[in-house]
Amino acid sequence: MESDDRQLGRLLTRREALRLMGVTGAALLAACGPEAIGTTAPTATSAPVGTNALPTCVVRPELTEGPYYVDEELNRSDVRSDPGSGVVRQGALLALTFSLSQIANASCTPLAGARVEIWHCDAEGVYSDVSDPGFNTQGQKFLRGYQVTDANGLARFITIYPGWYRGRTVHIHFKVHPSATQVFTSQLFFDDELSDQVFTQAPYAGRGQRNTLNGNDRIFNEQLLLNVTPADEGYAAAFDIGMQMD
16 A cells, blocks of 8 residues: 555644643643543633643644545445445444534634544455556545534544554544535554454454554554544544644
């Protein structure tokens, strides 16, 4: 597969984070804990005068979109199937929720109306609608789609736990379009121990030992690590992003 390990963007420095949030002093960029599926986004939280408080929303680093992005214009929450054939990609169920907030004036409020799109490989490490030396899936559109955030800044997806391919750790690609002129591109990562557990099950089992873990993936970033928890039929995860708007 073509390499997609060229890093874009960078982590905010402490000074940049403070300037972005409109505060000064010894405060640090705050991060709220992962939220359960179905809960609301962080409410507006202004920094009290004379304190070091910061809003409980998160600024995340941007990463490369990789070689397999295709703008499919697929507005759907359940991305597991190929809409042409109806065939569903098999794998451990993953309910993934994005919680978007708008950062302004030292506060964060739910960001409604933003388009969030995801794409990732299947249990065999294969992407849809691309031609690659190892496969040709052109015309298929499994494991791709977008949702628009609701009034609480939430976008929900039903997908599967991604598989792996040589040269990359387990990941999901995503883009956020907070406005017509802005786009944020990055990737989500998974705990290696959990991935090893998942990959002992069908249809992941039998592919051999993966050669790239988080520790030797060239663009892995801990700030983009998903907190995945067991759910009734598989797994669930939520991811918070604070967006600076023009």
